[in-house]
Amino acid sequence: xxxxxxxxxxYDTTDLAxxxxxxxxxxxxxIIYVTDEGQKxxxxxxxxxxxxxxxxxxxxxxxDHVGFGLVLxxxxxxxxxxxxxxxxxxxxxxxxxxxxxxxxMDLHDEARNRTLEIFRQRMKEDEEEGxxxxxxxxxxxLEQTAEVMGISAIKxxxxxxxxxxxxxxxxxxxxxxxxxxxxxxxxxxxRVLSILRKGGYEPEALAALVKDAKFTISNKSERELxxxxxxxxxxxxxxxxxxxxxxxxxxxxxxxxxxGEFYQQSKVIGSPEEKSRVLLLEATRRVMHLLFSLxxxxxxxxx
Numbered sequence: 001x002x003x004x005x006x007x008x009x010x011y012d013t014t015d016l017a018x019x020x021x022x023x024x025x026x027x028x029x030x031i032i033y034v035t036d037e038g039q040k041x042x043x044x045x046x047x048x049x050x051x052x053x054x055x056x057x058x059x060x061x062x063x064d065h066v067g068f069g070l071v072l073x074x075x076x077x078x079x080x081x082x083x084x085x086x087x088x089x090x091x092x093x094x095x096x097x098x099x100x101x102x103x104x105m106d107l108h109d110e111a112r113n114r115t116l117e118i119f120r121q122r123m124k125e126d127e128e129e130g131x132x133x134x135x136x137x138x139x140x141x142l143e144q145t146a147e148v149m150g151i152s153a154i155k156x157x158x159x160x161x162x163x164x165x166x167x168x169x170x171x172x173x174x175x176x177x178x179x180x181x182x183x184x185x186x187x188x189x190x191r192v193l194s195i196l197r198k199g200g201y202e203p204e205a206l207a208a209l210v211k212d213a214k215f216t217i218s219n220k221s222e223r224e225l226x227x228x229x230x231x232x233x234x235x236x237x238x239x240x241x242x243x244x245x246x247x248x249x250x251x252x253x254x255x256x257x258x259x260g261e262f263y264q265q266s267k268v269i270g271s272p273e274e275k276s277r278v279l280l281l282e283a284t285r286r287v288m289h290l291l292f293s294l295x296x297x298x299x300x301x302x303x
Contacts, residue, residue: 015046020055030062032243037067037164066243069166071158111150112143114175115183119146145300149183150175152297156182159295160249180253182297188256189292190303191263192285199269199278206282213275221265222280225258229287236294245295252291259284 002013009017022028033043043065050056056063119142157174161167177183201209217223232251239247268277292299 011042012046012049015043016049016055019046019050023050023056023061028061030064032064032066034066034068037069040065040067064243066163068163069161072166072168073170107154108151110171111154111175112147113150114171115150115153116143116146118175145303148298148300149186149303152186152292153182155295155297156185156249159245160253162246163244180249185252185256185288185292186300187303188259189285189288189299190301192259192281192288193301195268195281196278196285199274201278201282206278209275209278210282213279215276215279216273218273218276219265221258221262222277225255225262225280225284228255228258229283232287232291248291248294252288252295255284255288255291 001010003009019031022031033039035043047056047063051058153174157169160180173179174181175183177187196206217226228251231254235247235251239245262280266273266277268274268281271277289299
């Protein structure tokens with residue numbers, strides 16, 4: 001059906017017209033449709049029709065459908081019926097209590113507020129441990145940090161999933177400072193910056209070091225971290241080829257894990273290998289910043 005009786009047009013007609021415009025007017029080299037996985041058949045059909053009527057030449061324009069699964073949540077109040085030992089939480093499509101679709105801004109606000117609460121709780125614990133010592137904190141800076149970490153945590157939690165699979169959204173897992181989360185990655189990134197600051201390696205000093213010093217590998221942890229950094233170009237290429245962004249999140253997490261192992265085995269400031277290890281940390285900082293940027297995640301310098 002090309003046109004409905006009321007003069008309107010259906011999805012097939014409009015998407016076919018859009019394909020013709022993109023391929024012939026905009027001269028697109030690559031058309032990527034990003035929708036839920038359930039619409040793949042529709043777009044495959046539109047593309048096949050476009051080829052048959054000459055709207056698109058596959059030799060000139062590449063087509064891909066980037067499908068994604070549903071975001072689910074544990075439903076409030078319920079368990080599946082059955083024997084006591086086999087009861088499981090009910091899982092359903094993510095919605096508000098009123099049954100409406102959850103707005104992204106609401107997710108953002110909740111993540112920021114929870115992160116802010118975690119920060120304040122830790123400050124309270126630090127004050128209690130230090131008895132009469134009061135922790136001085138810039139409230140505006142605290143809120144800004146919570147904002148960045150909250151948004152980055154949401155983005156990372158979504159992008160690390162295999163995009164064609166459904167997944168269950170959970171704030172506690174998303175904001176966990178341990179494990180494969182955006183919060184953990186930012187902690188490790190800040191840790192790199194902290195070591196560089198502690199050694200007095202400001203940008204000018206780092207630039208001079210990169211120019212004059214030599215990097216050498218002296219133990220296994222240095223080697224493993226360096227190899228993780230060297231795998232990044234390949235993973236970027238594969239992410240683009242396969243249209244799977246979780247390749248980048250996996251590589252970023254691997255680097256963070258290798259940083260932890262490096263810290264456990266390698267002293268940096270004051271060691272005979274200080275300059276070489278600072279070079280490795282600076283390379284790590286740059287690569288992590290690049291991956292954060294590619295994933296649309298902002299970074300912070302202190303926590």
